Each structure stands twice: as structure tokens, then as C-alpha cells.
Amino acid sequence: MWRDSGKSKDEFFMQKALALAIKAQGKTSPNPLVGAVVEKGGRVIAQGFHKKAGMPHAEAEALKEAGRKARGACLYVNLEPCCHFGRTPPCVDKIISSGIKRVVMSVLDPNPLVYGRSVKILRKHNIEVRTGVLAGQAKKLNEVFFKNMRRHLPFTAVKFAQSLDGRLTDNRGNSKWITSLTARRSAKHLRQIYDAVLVGINTVLKDNPHLDAPGKVMSKIILDPHFRIERNLNIFRKYRKIIVFAGEKYKNVRKEKKLAGAEVIYLKAKNGIFSIKQILSRLYSRQITSVFVEGGAETLGRFFDAECVDKVYIFAASKIIGGKNALCSVAGRGVSDVNKAFDLNIEKVESLGRDFLITAYPKK
């Protein structure tokens, strides 16, 4: 019961809506994560969450469950309800006809088609509206969607695993395995939050990874300026969608026939380096809303160089590698001045058995 929770009533029920929303993490793309709770007399009488694009919205699901009991009740939803026809009819209409008397939301929809409009419509129909409840949490929950709507680009998370002294490999260049099985499992779990995994061709050729995620068909993106990819690699074993970015000058090398349905996008490469911004923009136009960049060092470095990093996951193993030939985790051009380094805000440091995971965001 919220009365014993020490929280305000609105925060208590919004927390429930947020907890529902996150259940579908990694499954709603290109839609946001939304949870809804119908409350009456201090009790949840119905609830719902958006499970997948094309499936009912959270509000619709909760109101359907509530039925006539919704009359006079309060609706909690972590994102402003829609007022436009998408794949499903607008939620505001359903809220109005349900008899709901108060709507509490965390954040307005960053989608310019909606932003604040639903609030106005609801108020016009004499429904009390409160916004901004647990807004920080709600924005973080939908950080992918916010980035998409505001910048029309995919959200970019980068991940790397390193020793405590920042090494990706030992002094013979071997990277299997710096971190423990526990850490590697956790990394795979993170992968499935995102639409696509992205790696450079060197990583593909050297480590021959599968780049799969348990229970999800990942889009796999390969940056391959010199078009060296081959059909017999593990990434092709299980797949639905592979996109290879190849250097423009390989346009006439029609390798993609052999790549069994993988899409090849030819792009200008300067000294073998693509424009990361161009790549992200091409991916967004293909409805890829989020990218999980897994390496190697060179590819990671290029994302930092281009300042195209929205979130950073660092898996750190509790060991020292040392030496002169062990690769560092992030290469690229790098910064020539400490004061121009890519600054981060540490969000949290979690222990993962003998290793730990640092989650960080770029400093604004």
C-alpha cells in the first residue's frame, strides 16, 4: 500500500507504471517503453504495458482491463499518451471515453506530433492532468526514444571489456578472455536492449564472433571499409538482418550476392575511415533506433572521436596486464589535449563477481 511506502501517492503509482514499462525493454522498437496503472481508492484496479510495436499501447491495455471501473479513477502513465493515429487509434480518445477523471504522467512525448497536445485535449475535456512525476527516471527509461525524436539518430551505446590498466588484450594480442564468464553474460544481456550490434571488420575477422543475443534476432552492423567480409564467418550462422558498410570504391565488387541477403551500403571512406555520423544517419533511416557498439579499439575510438556516444559500458576485470604490446581498449584518433578528453559522468559501478561494470553518460 502506498500509505506505508513513505512516498507520495503519485510517485508510488508512477513507480509501478515505470516498473511495468521496463518489462518490454528491448522489444518495443521503434516505440518507447510505456507502462500504465489505473488507480482508484489507493489501489491498482488495472494495469498494462506496451509489449511490442503494433500491439496495444499501455493505456489502452490498462483501460480495457479496468472497463467500467475506470470511471472516476486516476491513470498513471510514464509518457504522454498519443493523440494521433499510428498503428493503433489515439489513446486520448480512449481515456476521455473511459471516464478517467485524472491523468498523471512523467514526461511529455518528445515526438513533435504529440508534445503537449494530448495534455491540452485532456484538460479541454475536464480531465485533471499532472506532469513531471519521476520525470528523471522516465527520461532515462526512454533515453533511446528521446534521442530518436530529438536528433533523428539512433541512440549509441558503446561497450568494452578491459583489464584494470585499460588493456583489451594480452601482450600477444589475445583478447579471450579478459573478463569472466559472468561479465560476458551480462554484456550479452545488455546487447539485447538495443536494436543492433555494431563492430569493425577487424574484430569480425580476428575473433569471428556470433554477435547473437539470447532470445532476440539482432541486427548486425559491420564497418568494412576495404570490403573484406566473407560468407563463412560466424556472424552469418544465425541472422535476420546484416548490414555491411563497405568503401564506395568497392561498389562494383558485387560480393553481396555471396553474403546471402546481407545488405551492403557503400559509403565514402577517407583513409579507410567512415564518417560515423553518416553511418548512424543511414541506420536511422532503416528504423534502427539504437546501436550497441562492441569494438574493436579502433571502431570504439572513432565513435568517441566523432562524439557519437550516448552511453558507455565498461566491463573491468580485476587484473593488470601491463607491457608495451597489449592493445588499449579505445584507439581511434584520440585527444591530443587532456582538457579535450571525452568527459563522462559515472552513473553507477556494479560488482560482477570478480569483475565490475561501470555505466556512464557523456558529460553534458
Add this chain to the structure above:
Amino acid sequence: MWRDSGKSKDEFFMQKALALAIKAQGKTSPNPLVGAVVEKGGRVIAQGFHKKAGMPHAEAEALKEAGRKARGACLYVNLEPCCHFGRTPPCVDKIISSGIKRVVMSVLDPNPLVYGRSVKILRKHNIEVRTGVLAGQAKKLNEVFFKNMRRHLPFTAVKFAQSLDGRLTDNRGNSKWITSLTARRSAKHLRQIYDAVLVGINTVLKDNPHLDAPGKVMSKIILDPHFRIERNLNIFRKYRKIIVFAGEKYKNVRKEKKLAGAEVIYLKAKNGIFSIKQILSRLYSRQITSVFVEGGAETLGRFFDAECVDKVYIFAASKIIGGKNALCSVAGRGVSDVNKAFDLNIEKVESLGRDFLITAYPKK
């Protein structure tokens, strides 16, 4: 009052003894840190701690304060009291004559001249003795002393400051300043826990550091295989004790006259690399019980290579440097196989403003 503390009586008062002991951290060398509490009727009636070598022992101080009230009381002390004449008379004699009826100690003295002997003497005099209370904390508190007594070598702590991707410098080789002022102050504070600070000559010539600590005259140790040190460096500004390890073949270059009293120890260097074990052994014979190794990368690497590391402090700045020319924090020979990496147990991760500090111990 211990009755409200939720702890057992013995743990409660031992905690007080430990809290007293740590007050003299960095000041008692070559002696251990010891605190003592005299308890009667559930109250502290007297207390003391060892402040400096040559000054009274903790037990002596507490018993002196207690005077006649010590009769029938209980003495808490984090280390087994001494039973031999050192610079001060043996504490067991004082305990026996004081009328103390029970002695609680955390750990037996690792010094073979004492180990368990005082316990026997006390029991022979019908004093009840309990050992092992908060033994883990007590051993950690005196980790330097335990290392000294058991291995006849200084305790070696290494410290480095790096970016999140393990870089010591930017891509132009500049290391000022990766971490924030808060972190650098914290590092200076750590320095004064130890008897000596040790750096390689490259760091001295490149960064020209002072290597001082607030409120303490540090011994400064320089590893200088090619004897390149000069008198006009900042390390010579304030000093009491500087030891320079120079390559054996420079024995006839009598530079030390110009080094104004600094001691020069000539040692064999193989390809410009000293034996770290020899260096530590030489330092121990000069009553240096603990060394704080501050770099640079090459020197740090050599300590890891030689497995002469007892504790690791990593200051990590929340930034990414990237690139190919930025130095890594630990060099040396390094490990050629991930499975042979220098494994650590993370003790704690502390936030220091925007940076953080990882404290770790070698995995046993």
C-alpha cells in the same frame, strides 16, 4: 554505550582500540599501529595509543592513565603486547603489576620474538586472555608491520592515475592533469601513510615533481639506472632523505657529491632494469618499512612483473583519451598470456568528486 551498539562487548571495545591505533597512521614506523582501552563496568576508564617509535606503547599509556583503577579491569589491545625490552620496557610486566584481570587482543604479534609468548606469560599470571577479536581489521590496519615481520621486506603500495580507458597521458604525452585536484590531494594524503615514495628517473626528469607530503618528511627513492639525476630538480628542494639507485657501472661517476647528501646505491642493472627484489631488500635494511610507488608506467610495470606489489591504488578520471600515442598506465614487460595476468581483489571503489579511487590487493 556498548549495550546499545548491537555489537558484542569485546568487539565494541576492540573497535575503540582500533580507532585509537589508526590515529598515528604513517607516524609509528618501524613500529606497528597499536591502540589500547581499559574497560571496567562497561565503560572506558582509560585509553592510549602508540604515537611514534620511541614513545610509550599504547598499553603503557592506557595503564598509566588508569592508575589504580586498572585493578580488576579489562584491557583491549589490537596487537599482542610485547614481552621483550625494546626502546621501552615490556608491556606484559606492566599489565601484570597493574592488576588487570582480563586481556582481549585482536592478533598475535607476527614478530617471532613475541608471537604467543606474551599470551603464555599473562595466563601464567592468572590473567584471562582472549585473542582473535576483529582480527581481520587488525591485520589490515598493520599490513605493513605484518609484511615486514613475515618477509623482512618493505610493504609495497603502487599508485597510478589514469583515464577510464587506462591512459596516463594524452596523445602528446602530457600527463598534467588526468585526474582532478580532489583526486590529487587524496593521492598526496595516501603518500604520507608510507615511509618512502619511489619513482623512476623518467618521471623525475619529465614531470619534475616535489614528491613531498603535507606534514611529513618523505624518504624519496629514485630508480636511475643510467645515473641521469641532477641537483637542480624539485625533489631536492625540501628533503631529509633521498636515495638514488644508480647502475653499477656509474660507480666511479661521483655525482653524489653534487647531490647534497643524497645517498647513492650502485646496483647491477640488466638492460637498464634493476632487480626490484634487490631494491626492496636494500631499502628494508635501511629501515624503510613501506614504499609508495608512484610511477611512471615503466617503473610500475617492473613492480608488477616482479610480483612485488602488496596493494594497488588506482585513481580513475571519468574521461576517455583514446588514440594510439597516449601512454598506458602500466608498462614493463607485462603478461603474454591473459591467464597469467596479475590478479587483484578489489577492496573498495570510492567516489572522489568526478573521479574515483579503486583500492585493491593481489589475489592470494
